[in-house]
Amino acid sequence: MTTKSTLTAIGSKPLPDDTHSCWSCGDMRAAHFCASCGKVQPPSPVDYFTFFGMPPKLNLDVAALEKDFYDLSRRLHPDLNARAGSQEQEWSLEQSSLLNDAYRTLRDPIKRTEYLLHLEGVALEEQSKAATERARATGEVKKQIVPPDLLEEVFELNMQLEELRMNKKMGEDDPNLTKEIAGHKIALEAKHDALLQELQTYWTDWDSLIERNHGSKAPAEERAKITAKMVDVLNRRNYIRNLVRDVNAALEE
Amino acid sequence: MQRWRSELKVRSQNEEVNANHFCILTSDFCILTMSSDHIVGIDLGTTNSLVAFMQGETPVVIPGDDGSNLVPSVVALGESSQPIIGNSARRYLIETPERAVYSIKRLMGRGIEDIQEELKLFPFRLAEDLQPGEVLRIKLGNHTSTPPEISALILRQLKRNAERYFGAPVTKAVITVPAYFNDAQRQATKDAGRIAGLEVLRLVNEPTAASLAYGLDKKQNGIVAVYDLGGGTFDISILKLHDGIFEVIATNGDTHLGGDDIDNLLITIALDDIRGDLGVDLRRNAEAVQAIRKAVIEAKIALSSQPSVKLDIELPQGKRYRREITREQFEQLIQPIIDRTVGPCKQAFKDANLKPEQIDEVVLVGGSTRIPKVRALVKEMFCREPHTDLNPDEVVALGAAVQANILGGGSLATENMLLLDVTPLSLGIEVAGGVTDKIILRNSTIPASATQFYTTQIDGQANVAIHVLQGERELAKDCRSLARFDLKGIPPMAAGIPRVEVKFLIDANGILNVSAREQRSGKQAEIQVQPSYGLTDEQVEGMILDSFDNAEEDFRKRQLIEARNETETILAALEKGKKSPAWGQLTTDEKKQIAKMEKALAAVNKEDDYQAIRKAIDALNQGTTRLAELMMDTAVSSALKGKTMDETDLGEGTTAPHPMAKAEFK
Numbered sequence: 019m020t021t022k023s024t025l026t027a028i029g030s031k032p033l034p035d036d037t038h039s040c041w042s043c044g045d046m047r048a049a050h051f052c053a054s055c056g057k058v059q060p061p062s063p064v065d066y067f068t069f070f071g072m073p074p075k076l077n078l079d080v081a082a083l084e085k086d087f088y089d090l091s092r093r094l095h096p097d098l099n100a101r102a103g104s105q106e107q108e109w110s111l112e113q114s115s116l117l118n119d120a121y122r123t124l125r126d127p128i129k130r131t132e133y134l135l136h137l138e139g140v141a142l143e144e145q146s147k148a149a150t151e152r153a154r155a156t157g158e159v160k161k162q163i164v165p166p167d168l169l170e171e172v173f174e175l176n177m178q179l180e181e182l183r184m185n186k187k188m189g190e191d192d193p194n195l196t197k198e199i200a201g202h203k204i205a206l207e208a209k210h211d212a213l214l215q216e217l218q219t220y221w222t223d224w225d226s227l228i229e230r231n232h233g234s235k236a237p238a239e240e241r242a243k244i245t246a247k248m249v250d251v252l253n254r255r256n257y258i259r260n261l262v263r264d265v266n267a268a269l270e271e
Numbered sequence: 272m273q274r275w276r277s278e279l280k281v282r283s284q285n286e287e288v289n290a291n292h293f294c295i296l297t298s299d300f301c302i303l304t305m306s307s308d309h310i311v312g313i314d315l316g317t318t319n320s321l322v323a324f325m326q327g328e329t330p331v332v333i334p335g336d337d338g339s340n341l342v343p344s345v346v347a348l349g350e351s352s353q354p355i356i357g358n359s360a361r362r363y364l365i366e367t368p369e370r371a372v373y374s375i376k377r378l379m380g381r382g383i384e385d386i387q388e389e390l391k392l393f394p395f396r397l398a399e400d401l402q403p404g405e406v407l408r409i410k411l412g413n414h415t416s417t418p419p420e421i422s423a424l425i426l427r428q429l430k431r432n433a434e435r436y437f438g439a440p441v442t443k444a445v446i447t448v449p450a451y452f453n454d455a456q457r458q459a460t461k462d463a464g465r466i467a468g469l470e471v472l473r474l475v476n477e478p479t480a481a482s483l484a485y486g487l488d489k490k491q492n493g494i495v496a497v498y499d500l501g502g503g504t505f506d507i508s509i510l511k512l513h514d515g516i517f518e519v520i521a522t523n524g525d526t527h528l529g530g531d532d533i534d535n536l537l538i539t540i541a542l543d544d545i546r547g548d549l550g551v552d553l554r555r556n557a558e559a560v561q562a563i564r565k566a567v568i569e570a571k572i573a574l575s576s577q578p579s580v581k582l583d584i585e586l587p588q589g590k591r592y593r594r595e596i597t598r599e600q601f602e603q604l605i606q607p608i609i610d611r612t613v614g615p616c617k618q619a620f621k622d623a624n625l626k627p628e629q630i631d632e633v634v635l636v637g638g639s640t641r642i643p644k645v646r647a648l649v650k651e652m653f654c655r656e657p658h659t660d661l662n663p664d665e666v667v668a669l670g671a672a673v674q675a676n677i678l679g680g681g682s683l684a685t686e687n688m689l690l691l692d693v694t695p696l697s698l699g700i701e702v703a704g705g706v707t708d709k710i711i712l713r714n715s716t717i718p719a720s721a722t723q724f725y726t727t728q729i730d731g732q733a734n735v736a737i738h739v740l741q742g743e744r745e746l747a748k749d750c751r752s753l754a755r756f757d758l759k760g761i762p763p764m765a766a767g768i769p770r771v772e773v774k775f776l777i778d779a780n781g782i783l784n785v786s787a788r789e790q791r792s793g794k795q796a797e798i799q800v801q802p803s804y805g806l807t808d809e810q811v812e813g814m815i816l817d818s819f820d821n822a823e824e825d826f827r828k829r830q831l832i833e834a835r836n837e838t839e840t841i842l843a844a845l846e847k848g849k850k851s852p853a854w855g856q857l858t859t860d861e862k863k864q865i866a867k868m869e870k871a872l873a874a875v876n877k878e879d880d881y882q883a884i885r886k887a888i889d890a891l892n893q894g895t896t897r898l899a900e901l902m903m904d905t906a907v908s909s910a911l912k913g914k915t916m917d918e919t920d921l922g923e924g925t926t927a928p929h930p931m932a933k934a935e936f937k
Contacts, residue, residue: 091689097779100472100473101678101679111778112718115719118719119719119721122719
């Protein structure tokens with residue numbers, strides 16, 4: 019993975035070594051579009067970090083990313099290539115969908131982390147509601163582990179939520195119960211925030227590993243050590259997020 | 272990449288017609304008109320439709336031959352089965368309701384099973400032999416037509432209005448759709464364009480189009496919410512404006528909520544009243560229902576500016592229905608309807624991760640936002656006074672014209688403007704157990720894509736079926752079925768070995784494209800599409816309104832008529848000019864030249880040669896440029912001498928309204 023910028027025409031970023039020649043004017047200054055004649059270039063299959071000309075680091079300047087996103091949109095978007103030939107329009111469509119997908123993924127801290135883990139070939143447990151439904155429908159056991167430090171609290175909370183649902187069905191209202199559940203919710207949200215803090219320390223670990231290796235691939239075992247920690251945090255975080263969502267749903271019902 | 276459909280190659284008619292020709296309109300002065308590519312912007316509305324284009328740096332609505340900017344979206348079949356569109360079709364609604372149809376937009380891209388509610392409230396007459404899963408067919412007299420065909424008739428009328436205005440063919444358009452339209456509804460709109468002989472360069476979401484019209488003149492950064500309550504649809508869009516980029520952050524809506532619902536409520540109440548008070552059941556009497564509909568719509572409009580209104584409707588057998596409605600009663604009645612806009616607004620805020628206080632401006636779009644109660648609701652919800660600078664009936668069409676200009680290469684006014692829109696609904700595929708696996712989430716900036724991998728379950732399996740869905744629900748049966756794809760021609764391999772990569776791409780129109788490739792063999796897999804609610808390519812081709820040759824013939828005839836009218840105008844203007852003091856300032860030679868050109872024009876005007884007439888008009892136009900300038904000077908100097916511009920004979924100028932003018936409320 020390269021750490022060099024591939025965005026040749028944006029800001030003052032240096033010209034990378036791996037520019038291609040433009041299909042149209044032949045100038046050696048083309049990445050997503052030709053810096054010389056402005057023509058959209060055929061898309062090349064790159065990961066989202068490389069698309070934005072960035073090393074795969076997790077601490078990321080979102081404001082700068084947004085600026086790059088806007089600048090590239092002004093070059094790649096189909097609306098601005100509507101008068102080009104059909105092949106160029108096709109490339110414009112593909113390039114700009116890649117741009118949008120990359121921006122959507124990288125600007126969000128969780129999606130960005132999950133994407134890096136995907137690039138590293140690490141799978142997360144499935145915590146989505148769809149996964150739950152699917153597991154229920156197929157009878158398969160869902161891959162979901164309750165974080166040990168939450169076992170007791172989750173057990174109690176689930177009992178209370180069940181009681182709340184029963185009460186609502188009977189048309190009863192127990193202010194104390196609602197208060198207790200709301201208390202759990204606040205505690206869970208605090209845990210959620212703490213986990214995000216923890217995740218950021220692993221981001222920093224990862225980024226310095228990348229920097230130490232100057233763009234060449236860091237040893238697999240060192241990478242795996244950090245990604246394992248991230249996976250653990252994300253799994254716990256997803257679990258808590260789903261709990262909070264269930265609590266909100268139960269309180270709103 | 273294989274599209275859902277191969278795009279029809281609409282013959283490109285880039286004939287530059289008399290670029291930069293001078294023409295005298297109704298004024299005595301030469302007005303420079305630029306005829307460039309003529310990409311028009313069309314608002315294909317539930318109640319009214321409009322066509323607009325960028326005149327220089329300003330979008331303007333092109334009026335119909337009756338001078339009205341709004342073409343009612345009503346289609347009727349005349350006595351000799353010729354289609355009648357717009358204002359002239361309206362009387363058929365009352366006289367021969369079985370030969371007229373309105374609000375057809377409600378049926379676009381829908382199946383018989385999802386219009387049961389519509390059928391109770393609207394006098395749509397479906398073909399008797401309609402099967403579930405089939406594209407709807409509506410009876411119009413003895414004919415049956417699909418919703419895209421009926422919409423195409425409206426589009427063709429707009430196309431003709433534009434062609435009359437330009438004096439040149441129009442083949443390319445941007446058409447607006449409600450932001451919350453799903454794939455099938457968008458595809459149906461695109462089909463309607465093709466049937467009308469238009470190449471649809473882009474489908475633009477209505478609220479976003481409106482924001483373009485507003486943004487053209489303001490060009491400021493901030494968060495803008497567009498609340499669009501039209502005749503039949505409701506949309507809310509939240510945008511971030513940043514140096515000319517219009518980035519939609521979240522959108523939500525209801526494609527079956529609008530002024531129609533208010534009308535239907537008032538009609539139902541009137542019918543109940545009539546049954547109770549007068550003992551007449553008129554529910555099956557289509558003529559009477561339409562007469563009541565007309566009256567309640569007028570009452571609804573009047574109640575936006577008056578505290579109360581008196582209904583007085585003539586009924587069959589000499590009976591009358593009289594009733595007074597106060598604004599207070601009206602507001603109570605419609606509260607449940609307008610409250611239905613609150614949920615989508617809240618969801619949009621949530622999706623945008625914003626609070627109402629963080630919105631910098633709120634813009635109102637759609638005729639129903641003229642209702643004071645609706646304005647009050649918006650003010651309360653968004654904690655600020657909404658903007659109503661632009662006519663809410665016209666702003667979407669004006670925005671479509673701006674987008675058309677951007678697609679055509681832009682101009683000074685649209686420089687740096689770029690719209691980044693989103694998909695309103697999540698795209699999913701059905702997985703084991705009838706569950707929806709969402710692969711592109713709602714509010715993703717489009718174009719957007721997702722790649723999925725499929726394999727086989729038995730040895731040598733050659734086909735894989737994929738069911739694509741749109742919607743937010745967890746179960747496939749609760750989502751909207753878009754299409755079923757069959758991946759075919761997978762090379763024979765042991766079960767689980769093939770790896771078919773399927774790429775789903777939502778394009779800038781919000782329409783899905785799918786392509787597939789078997790990775791192990793590198794073979795492009797074949798995709799067979801069965802759209803759940805749409806026309807096939809062949810069907811659309813068969814529907815294209817009259818052959819192009821015919822259209823050319825029609826166009827030439829109309830062109831000739833237009834040229835003759837223009838001749839009349841310019842000759843009349845010249846007569847007037849000869850009587851003005853400016854005439855005396857011309858040299859004898861100039862006068863001689865003009866007289867020669869005048870004679871030449873009068874001569875060719877009797878022939879059927881359009882080109883010759885055109886040439887003679889242009890020649891006379893150019894020859895009288897100095898006269899027009901002198902007259903302009905005279906007019907200006909007399910104005911300076913204290914005469915008002917009205918007194919000096921300035922003529923009427925162009926008839927198209929200035930889009931930045933104060934909105935006119937009825």
